[in-house]
Amino acid sequence: MPLAYVDSLGLCEHCQTLLSLESMPGDAINGDWKCPSCKGILTHRSFGYESEQGHKVQWVGPRKKWLSRKPQKDFRIGKLEVAVSRPMVFW
Ligand SMILES: [Zn+2]
Numbered sequence: 001m002p003l004a005y006v007d008s009l010g011l012c013e014h015c016q017t018l019l020s021l022e023s024m025p026g027d028a029i030n031g032d033w034k035c036p037s038c039k040g041i042l043t044h045r046s047f048g049y050e051s052e053q054g055h056k057v058q059w060v061g062p063r064k065k066w067l068s069r070k071p072q073k074d075f076r077i078g079k080l081e082v083a084v085s086r087p088m089v090f091w
Helices: none
Strands: 003-005 009-011 018-020 075-077 080-083
Touching: none
Parallel strands: 003 080
Antiparallel strands: 009 018, 075 080
């Protein structure tokens, strides 16, 4: 069962395709990221960030729509299980 974290999800700013940060190359949002569906250039907006260095201000919700608050419970989008928090990491 595919698993994603709500903090990593986004919606393409051009075509609304569901995106995940984990499926993007590298770990910084930059001009080289393209939507796998429409090939549009993705910016911070597709991942719900207020600016390139800014805070996350929108989260993808259960209906594949932007929410202005982070969801508090795990949910599903189709076959994708979306978790609201990552597993704890112990050092
Ligand atoms: Zn797209």
